[in-house]
Amino acid sequence: MKSERYNVREAEPRWQKVWDQRGIFKTLNEDPRPKYYVLEMFPYPSGRIHMGHVRNYTMGDVVARHMRAKGFNVLHPMGWDAFGLPAENAAMERKVAPKAWTYENIATMKAQLQTMGLSLDWSREFATCDPSYYKHQQKMFLDFMKAGLAEREKRKVNWDPVDMTVLANEQVIDGRGWRSGAIVEQREMNQWVFKITKYSQELLDALDTLDRWPDKVRLMQRNWIGRSEGLLIRFALDPATAPNGETELKIFTTRHDTLFGAKFAAIAPDHPLATAAAAKNPKLAAFIAECKRHGIAQEIIDTQEKLGFDTGIRAIHPFDPSWKLPIYVANFVLMEYGTGAIFGCPAHDQRDLDFVNKYALGNTPVVCPPDVDPKTFVITDKAYDGEGTMINSRFLDGMTIEQAKEEVARRLENDVRGNAPAAERQVNFRLRDWGISRQRYWGCPIPVIHCPKCDVVAVPDQDLPVVLPEDVTFDRPGNALDHHPTWKHVTCPKCDGPATRETDTMDVFVDSSWYFARFTDPWNDAAPTTLPVVNRMLPVDQYIGGVEHAILHLLYSRFFTRAMKVTGHIGLEEPFAGMFTQGMVVHETYRKQDGSWVTPAEVKIDTGAKGRRAHLIATGEEVKIGSIEKMSKSKRNTVDPDDILSTHGADTARWFMLSDSPPERDVIWTEDGVQGAYRFLQRLWRLTNDLAEIAAPVGAARPKEFGTKATAVRKATHAALAHVGEDIERLRFNRCVAHIYEAANALSAALSDARAANSVSADLAWAFREAAEILIEIAAPMMPHLAEECWEALGHKTLVAEAPWPEVERGLLLEETITLPVQINGKKRADVTVARDAAVKDVEAAVLALEPVRRALEGRAPKRIIVVPQRIVNVVA
C-alpha cells in the first residue's frame, strides 16, 4: 500500500512542462476534424488574477479538455483586454507609462494562468493594445464609416469642467465628477457613434435562435432593446398660437386608446418647437436653459422635480378641431426617445397625473376598471393603468383597450391631411446608438483627420495603424493625446493643408467586440480576419463569462459581427452559439471589535461546541464572522489564487471550484472546502496506486466472462462514465464531481473487499484496470495534473490529455431485475424486486403478496393499482 503522498508542487510544473514541450494544445486551422471553439471572456490585465478568473478559466478548460478527448479540433485561446482607464490612473498615481504598466501586468498574469494548467493555445495570444491588433480595428472603423455604420453626431454628454473630460453616467456621483468633485454639466459634443439601432429589430429577432444561451441573458437583452409598438400622431398646431413656419407636432404614443383623456402635450427642452417658441419668450428660454444645466446622471433624474412651462402654443385634437391642448416644455420629456414629445393622459399615467395636479389641468378617466360604476369612477392622485372598458370617449365607448387602439389607429391612418395621413403605426426602440468616443489616451485611436477645408477625412489605409505616441505626460487633467505637442498635427491626406488628428479614442468595448474572431487567425497582418478560416472556426461553440456582461459586451459583439459581415470581414451574424454565465466567488467577511475588516488569511476558524468562531492568528483577538459577500478589496474578503496554487496546487483549486455549487450560482470559498478537495486528490492518488498493484497489466486481454464482483465494479464505473460525459456537456460540473466521488467510493469498497478475500481473479483484475483507467480519464478534465500522474502509475507511457474519451458500455447499465418502490396511498411502504420486463399483471401480483400491502388492505381488494413500468407502483387502498 502506498503510504507517501502525492507531491503537488513537484508534479504540477513537471506535467505543465511536458504538455508544453509536446505542444499538444496548439490548434491547427487546417485540422480536418470537426472544430469546437471554447472561449472564456479574456481578462483585463489589472495586475493579478483573482478567484473569478480561476473559476471562469477552470470551467472553460474542463470543456476544452473533454471535447478534445471526444475527438474535436478544439480552439481554446487566450488574450488580453488591455486598453482602459486603470492604466492611465496608474500613470497619474505612480508615474509609470500605461504601456509599461499594462505589459508588466500581462506578464505577471500570464505566469499565474500558466500555473493553473490550462489547455490553452498560447501561440494565438495577443493584447488589444498591440498595434498589430488595433490596426485592424481602425481599418474596420473606416469600413464601417463607408458603410454608414459609423457616424459623427452631436450628443448629450456629462462634461466635467475641471478634468475637462466626458464622463460616463457611472462616473457621475451626486451630480459631481467622481475624480474632480466638480459639478457636471450637460453638453452637446460631437461624438463618434456606431449605428447599432439599424439592427434593433434583427438583434431582437435573432435572440430566438440563440437556444444555447441562458434565458435570463436573452430576456435582459430583449428588455434592453426595448421594442414598443405604437402610433405616430401628427397633431396640427393652432395657427393663432404657433411660431412662424411651425404647423404640426409629431407625437409617438403606445396609449392612443386614451386620446380622449388628453389634457396637455409636452415637449423636450431641446425640441425644435421649444427652441422656436423660446426665441420670442425670454422666460421660456430661461426655463429651457435651467433644464439643460442639469446632467443626465441617474441621481439627478431620480431626485429632480417634474417641471413644465406653458409655451402658449396649442395643439388641435386629431378627432375634434375645436379641442385645443396646451403644449408645455417639460424637463422629463426626452428628445432621444420617440419624437421628443408626448401627450398627457393624466387619469391613466401616474407621471402625467402628478403633472396636471401641479398645474391644475384636471383629468378625465377614459378606461373604467371592471366592476366599477363609470358614473362614480374618479381619479384623484392615483392613476389607473389596468384593463377596463372605454368611457367618456365618444365612438370608443364600450370598447376594450385593444379595440380602442385599433379603432383610433384605423381612423387616423385613413384621415389624410395634405399629403400624409394623420397618423401611422410605428415601432420604437429603447436601444440607442453606441457612442464610442472617449477623451482618453489609453485606447484605440479613431483613425480620422479633421481638415478645416475637407472636414472629416479618413486616414488612408497605408497609413494605418495610427499608433499611440509613447512620450505622453499625465501631469494635467484631460486627454493626454490632445495635450501631446506634435502628435495631432498632420497634413490633410486630401488637400495637403494643415489638419489635426481626431484625439478621441474608442470605447474599450470595441476592442472586445471582435477579439474572438481575431483568435482564428491572429497571424494575418494584411486583414482583420482570413475569411475561410474565420467562417470555419466561428461561431464560438461555448462562451463562458460573468453575467455583468450579459447586456453590453454580448450585444455589442452581436452588432459588431453583423457590421463585419456587411463590410466583408466575416460570413455570419451570431458570434456565440453557446453562452454560459457563471456565478461569482464569494467569501465570509471578518471584522475586528473596532469595526475594521480583516482578511481571511489573518483569521483562524474554530468549530467548537459554541459554533464557529474566528480569531486573529497574530493576537488571538476574537473577530466577528460577517455575511458572505462578493470578494472585494473594501471588505478585505479576498483570497489570492497564488496562495492556494502554491500550497495545494492547481488541481485542488480547480476541483474545489467545480464541486458543490452549480456553475451559474455563486460559490462560497472556504478553507474546509479546499481541504476537502485536497483530501480527495490524495485519496484518488492512493487509490490508483493501490489498484495498479493488483490490476491486470496494460493491454491485458479482455476476459470472456465476468463474475459478480467484476460486473459490479464495471457497472459502477460505466454508470459514472455515462453521467460525467453528459454532465460536462451540459456544464453541470458539480454533478460530475458527485459522480466521480461515487465511482471512487465504489471502487475503494471493491478494493478492500478484494484485499480481505486475499485473492483477485483474472476477470476482477481486468475490471480493476478498466475502472481505474476510466476513473482517471473522467477526472482528467478537472484535475489534469493528478490524472497524468495516476495514468503513469497505471503503467501508461502516453498522456491522458491525449487519450480518447472512453466508450460507455450501455449493456452494463441495464439491470435484469429491478427493485421498484411500492407506495400505499402515495407513501413509500415497501420495495418489490421483479424482472426488468415483467408484465404489469405479474408486478401487481407480487405487490399484493407483500406483507405491508396486505396489512394495509386488511383483506379488502385495492381500489386501484398504478404500475409505472420500471419506475414505481402505487396501491390505492
Place this chain on the structure above:
RNA sequence: GCCCCCGUGGCGGAAUUGGUAGACGCGCCUGACUCAAAAUCAGGUUGUCGCAAGGCAGUGCCCGUUCGACUCGGGCCGGGGGCACCA
C-alpha cells in the same frame, strides 16, 4: 414602479423534468489505528415518538389539480437580479 429568478437537513447542494426527498461533499458525533496528535479507515447524521421492529411529520406559508407534487395551477410571505422620466 415594470420585468425576471430563487426559497429543500447545521451548511453547499442532488432528485432521471409528475414517480423512493435529502445523492455527493463540508461540518459534527461514535469507533479503529496511535503513548499522543495529525493523517487514514469504518459507522452514524431531516425532525419527532419508540429499547427496538416500526410509526408519524416533512421541500417558505395557504389552497387546488393528480393514484402520486420539491416539481403543475392560484394566492400570500421572504430573498436576489435586471431595467427605469421610454411616452
